[in-house]
Amino acid sequence: MSAAPVLAVERLSKSFDGVRAVRDVSFRVSAGELCALIGPNGAGKTTCFNCVNGQLVPDEGRVWLAGVNVTGRPPREMALAGVGRTFQVAATFASMTVRENVEVALLSHAGHGEALLARASGARRAQADALLERAGIAALADRHCGALPYGDAKRVELALALAGNPKLLLMDEPTAGMAHADRDAIMATAAELARRDRVAVLFTEHDMDVVFGFADRIVVLDRGRVIADAPPDVVRADANVQAVYLGTA
Amino acid sequence: MTLTALALQLLNGLASASALFLVAAGLTLIFGVTRVVNFAHGSLFMLGAYLAWSFGEAFGDGVAAHWASVLAAAAVVALVGVAIEALLLKRLYAAPELLQLTATFGVVLVVRDAALALWGAEDKLGPRVPHLDGTVQIAGRAIPEYDLFLIVVGPVVLVTLTWLVTRTRFGTLIRAASENRVLASALGVRQALLFSAVFALGAGLAGLAGALQLPREPANLNMDLAVVAEAFVVTVVGGLGSIPGAFLAALIIGLVKALCIGLGTVEIGGVAVAFPRLTLVAEFVVMAVVLAVKPHGLLGAPPPVLASTPLPEQRTLVLVPGRRAAVAAAVLFGALALLPAVVDDYLLVLATDVLVATLFAASLQFIMGPGGMTSFGHAAYFGVGAYAAALAFRHGWPMPAALALAPVAAMAAAVLLGGFAVRLAGVYLAMLTLAFAQIVWSIVYQWDAVTGGSNGLVGIWPPALLAHRASYYLFTLAIVGSALLLLARIAHAPFGFALRAARDSSLRAAAIGVDVRATQWRAFALAGAFAGLAGGLFAFSKGSISPETLAIPRSVDALVMVLLGGLNALAGPLLGAAAFTWMQDELARATDYWRAATGVVILAIVLLFPQGIGGALARLRPRRRPLAT
Numbered sequence: 001m002s003a004a005p006v007l008a009v010e011r012l013s014k015s016f017d018g019v020r021a022v023r024d025v026s027f028r029v030s031a032g033e034l035c036a037l038i039g040p041n042g043a044g045k046t047t048c049f050n051c052v053n054g055q056l057v058p059d060e061g062r063v064w065l066a067g068v069n070v071t072g073r074p075p076r077e078m079a080l081a082g083v084g085r086t087f088q089v090a091a092t093f094a095s096m097t098v099r100e101n102v103e104v105a106l107l108s109h110a111g112h113g114e115a116l117l118a119r120a121s122g123a124r125r126a127q128a129d130a131l132l133e134r135a136g137i138a139a140l141a142d143r144h145c146g147a148l149p150y151g152d153a154k155r156v157e158l159a160l161a162l163a164g165n166p167k168l169l170l171m172d173e174p175t176a177g178m179a180h181a182d183r184d185a186i187m188a189t190a191a192e193l194a195r196r197d198r199v200a201v202l203f204t205e206h207d208m209d210v211v212f213g214f215a216d217r218i219v220v221l222d223r224g225r226v227i228a229d230a231p232p233d234v235v236r237a238d239a240n241v242q243a244v245y246l247g248t249a
Numbered sequence: 250m251t252l253t254a255l256a257l258q259l260l261n262g263l264a265s266a267s268a269l270f271l272v273a274a275g276l277t278l279i280f281g282v283t284r285v286v287n288f289a290h291g292s293l294f295m296l297g298a299y300l301a302w303s304f305g306e307a308f309g310d311g312v313a314a315h316w317a318s319v320l321a322a323a324a325v326v327a328l329v330g331v332a333i334e335a336l337l338l339k340r341l342y343a344a345p346e347l348l349q350l351t352a353t354f355g356v357v358l359v360v361r362d363a364a365l366a367l368w369g370a371e372d373k374l375g376p377r378v379p380h381l382d383g384t385v386q387i388a389g390r391a392i393p394e395y396d397l398f399l400i401v402v403g404p405v406v407l408v409t410l411t412w413l414v415t416r417t418r419f420g421t422l423i424r425a426a427s428e429n430r431v432l433a434s435a436l437g438v439r440q441a442l443l444f445s446a447v448f449a450l451g452a453g454l455a456g457l458a459g460a461l462q463l464p465r466e467p468a469n470l471n472m473d474l475a476v477v478a479e480a481f482v483v484t485v486v487g488g489l490g491s492i493p494g495a496f497l498a499a500l501i502i503g504l505v506k507a508l509c510i511g512l513g514t515v516e517i518g519g520v521a522v523a524f525p526r527l528t529l530v531a532e533f534v535v536m537a538v539v540l541a542v543k544p545h546g547l548l549g550a551p552p553p554v555l556a557s558t559p560l561p562e563q564r565t566l567v568l569v570p571g572r573r574a575a576v577a578a579a580v581l582f583g584a585l586a587l588l589p590a591v592v593d594d595y596l597l598v599l600a601t602d603v604l605v606a607t608l609f610a611a612s613l614q615f616i617m618g619p620g621g622m623t624s625f626g627h628a629a630y631f632g633v634g635a636y637a638a639a640l641a642f643r644h645g646w647p648m649p650a651a652l653a654l655a656p657v658a659a660m661a662a663a664v665l666l667g668g669f670a671v672r673l674a675g676v677y678l679a680m681l682t683l684a685f686a687q688i689v690w691s692i693v694y695q696w697d698a699v700t701g702g703s704n705g706l707v708g709i710w711p712p713a714l715l716a717h718r719a720s721y722y723l724f725t726l727a728i729v730g731s732a733l734l735l736l737a738r739i740a741h742a743p744f745g746f747a748l749r750a751a752r753d754s755s756l757r758a759a760a761i762g763v764d765v766r767a768t769q770w771r772a773f774a775l776a777g778a779f780a781g782l783a784g785g786l787f788a789f790s791k792g793s794i795s796p797e798t799l800a801i802p803r804s805v806d807a808l809v810m811v812l813l814g815g816l817n818a819l820a821g822p823l824l825g826a827a828a829f830t831w832m833q834d835e836l837a838r839a840t841d842y843w844r845a846a847t848g849v850v851i852l853a854i855v856l857l858f859p860q861g862i863g864g865a866l867a868r869l870r871p872r873r874r875p876l877a878t
Contacts, residue, residue: 091757105761144566
């Protein structure tokens with residue numbers, strides 16, 4: 001018998017003003033697996049994604065994290081339960097150095113984020129530097145995060161997302177706004193980390209080269225429903241998916 | 250109390266609601282189109298009242314003369330509004346909102362002193378309104394005809410404005426600009442003209458409200474902040490940007506206040522509760538309940554994604570103070586400790602003032618800098634601290650205990666407000682903090698029996714050991730020095746970093762497990778405590794305190810000190826407090842109109858440094874690290 005999947009989305013539904021953005025969506029992601037969530041605009045990717053990261057509360061259905069029902073928990077509790085995430089537009093702490101960014105995340109996850117009198121900067125230096133090394137930006141540790149090029153900021157985000165040793169890593173459009181060479185590099189980093197640390201990865205992505213190049217499995221949404229859930233080769237050959245993407249029926 | 254008496258009070262409440270609605274509607278209109286919250290809106294109301302009085306005197310008696318004076322007052326105030334927009338706000342539309350708000354605050358000070366110069370400090374009694382000065386018998390009670398007239402005015406203005414906004418071309422332009430300023434302008438809407446027109450309309454409504462209110466309430470110099478605070482409560486309760494919301498909220502608040510007055514003193518469970526004294530608190534309770542249930546107000550939509558412009562300082566790298574900073578601070582405080590040996594008593598008093606102001610400004614810098622939250626009512630905590638210490642002392646507490654109570658009491662006030670404040674951001678937060686401070690001020694001002702009302706409290710002197718100027722100065726220096734050290738420590742502790750993280754990106758902060766609201770709430774409480782400590786020190790340094798201690802202008806003082814010194818610089822509060830205290834001392838000796846002079850200084854700062862002084866200095870400083878790849 002196998003252990004519970006890291007993420008199990010079960011019959012998820014969510015409506016906005018009567019419009020059903022997501023209907024009866026179910027899928028699973030296992031440890032060490034990279035799963036892409038794709039679909040044309042308006043298919044419900046973002047809604048689905050936000051139900052998993054806690055920004056939205058689903059109307060129906062459940063979200064399980066390693067066998068624990070986490071449905072409707074706010075983002076902060078999701079983070080503490082083991083969900084790391086990156087944003088579509090890189091969100092980092094602009095007034096800090098790169099290392100301080102990661103230190104804040106480490107302190108927060110260690111439950112020391114409230115300390116009033118301890119020193120914060122340099123508090124978890126070794127641990128922070130190890131994370132920066134893994135994200136491939138060790139050289140940028142002392143740089144001002146608010147002044148980094150976009151691609152580097154995305155890597156800082158990756159380090160932030162990994163600071164809590166997440167079971168599940170959510171990446172919303174991880175390569176949006178990046179140059180082509182950077183895209184593959186950051187995805188390769190994420191994939192390597194996921195496999196090594198057995199992290200489950202769920203990502204949305206517009207760039208099909210990235211999706212088919214890195215995903216182990218692809219969940220395709222159309223008009224709020226799952227129309228395919230299979231390895232890349234199978235999805236590529238799926239007539240339904242082709243119809244949705246190419247507009248032929 | 251009888252039912253008819255209650256009904257009578259409700260009618261009175263409806264009459265008050267009309268004037269309030271007119272002011273709030275103008276505020277909301279202007280905000281909708283220009284995205285500027287006009288803190289000087291109450292000043293326009295006050296101008297309307299004074300001008301109506303002057304025109305009334307000039308035009309003489311008679312029906313035509315009376316209504317001509319009302320309309321003339323509204324028209325002149327509309328022009329003043331256009332002038333404020335053209336001369337000041339036009340230059341600030343792209344500036345960070347904090348500076349826009351601060352600039353309109355400067356206007357409040359200038360208008361207040363202009364009114365003082367033109368009309369004097371005495372209240373101006375309103376005229377009897379021809380043909381409306383009688384009473385109508387309703388259920389055996391006499392109701393002023395003028396109140397009935399005002400009750401009708403509110404709905405008439407509501408209907409007119411609704412027609413204007415939904416049915417005319419001007420209204421279409423207003424709605425287009427409210428929805429999307431950039432798009433409207435791209436489609437050929439002449440923005441400059443539209444903004445001027447909207448300002449004229451909004452200001453005219455405020456002026457009209459003031460002129461209409463004159464027969465019920467004498468024109469006086471405290472009207473501006475009292476009215477703007479109430480208008481803020483009404484707009485926040487109704488939903489910023491919603492005219493029907495403002496109407497509904499004005500009605501509810503007017504009625505609740507009338508109900509409080511109507512209930513009188515009621516025995517509840519053996520305790521006599523004087524409801525008329527609770528009107529101000531009631532207003533706050535209404536707001537609290539509404540915001541708890543509907544965070545965007547009764548009819549307000551979630552705030553449009555405002556491109557809220559942060560001060561550039563909030564994006565710069567904050568350096569952790571190193572050994573050099575510690576040495577510099579030690580040298581500075583050592584030098585300050587030697588001051589009594591070289592200067593006279595007058596300068597020592599001034600230096601004590603500077604130290605107290607430094608702590609006050611540092612507490613504000615803490616929530617505005619690392620916290621990223623705008624407080625326009627920080628004097629509330631300063632004053633609560635001062636009053637708590639003074640009251641405890643007069644009830645026989647020893648001075649150290651009384652002083653220790655100051656931060657505790659102020660923290661309690663900050664916890665109370667912070668609970669609501671951290672749900673809000675940007676202009677909502679600014680409006681709420683100002684309204685809260687005004688309510689605290691009004692309570693202190695009116696609660697004669699406890700606070701001494703407008704006279705304040707006297708005889709709050711430190712024990713003999715600290716009675717000498719020099720010894721109290723050194724005592725203040727020791728406490729302020731320790732408090733500043735503690736604040737700096739907190740700002741660079743994990744808590745301070747979590748707070749800054751929440752400011753830099755609240756989404757990202759939540760995603761690493763930071764409890765954004767709880768962190769900001771604690772920061773509010775801490776800042777309140779430090780401001781309260783400053784207030785306690787202030788009370789014992791002056792020997793007496795008055796409601797001025799927690800009036801809005803003191804909040805502005807702190808704000809200017811922080812803007813002068815910068816949001817990040819450790820020495821900022823000290824530099825800002827020293828420069829500002831010295832300037833005010835000079836101005837107070839040079840002119841009776843130091844308030845206006847302060848306002849002019851604020852306007853000059855904002856116009857010359859539309860990104861903030863700290864931001865300007867940051868650009869001059871050589872960068873420590875190369876920032877580009």
